[in-house]
Amino acid sequence: MIEKIKLSNPRQLLDLDQLLPGGGENRFEIFYSGTTLELDVYYDDENSSAGEIKKSIRFLKVSYFLKQPFPGYSFFSCKDDGDISMLGSLVEYGYSDIIAMQQGKELSSGDKHYRLFLHSVGVALYVVAKSVEV
Numbered sequence: 001m002i003e004k005i006k007l008s009n010p011r012q013l014l015d016l017d018q019l020l021p022g023g024g025e026n027r028f029e030i031f032y033s034g035t036t037l038e039l040d041v042y043y044d045d046e047n048s049s050a051g052e053i054k055k056s057i058r059f060l061k062v063s064y065f066l067k068q069p070f071p072g073y074s075f076f077s078c079k080d081d082g083d084i085s086m087l088g089s090l091v092e093y094g095y096s097d098i099i100a101m102q103q104g105k106e107l108s109s110g111d112k113h114y115r116l117f118l119h120s121v122g123v124a125l126y127v128v129a130k131s132v133e134v
Helices: 097-102
Strands: 005-015 027-033 036-044 052-060 064-069 089-096 112-118 123-129 131-133
Touching (some): 052 123, 097 112, 123 131
Antiparallel strands (some): 036 052, 052 131
């Protein structure tokens, strides 16, 4: 059995249920350039017939990211990820094995581990970066 990467102490940064309409996202696109990862989430505007609207989440100075199916097998283990109130959120973990392994390396100082589940399209995105902007 493969040992999972441990994460703990998740903290909600953004409730996607407040950002996106009740129907959730239609699709997403990921762009990675230099050290910036941009996630564009598209959804239907419930208040007009204008079509799709885009919200962007930008991760800066990214050192690692992984996109995987959700629900599905995960390489990560966090007992607190079962908290239903956190499932629809952009989360920052207080502890990450990845960051702990990088401690002492100049390039990794100040990194944070983020997680985002996009339920409607079945994707989990894990990102290690210096910061995030919405």
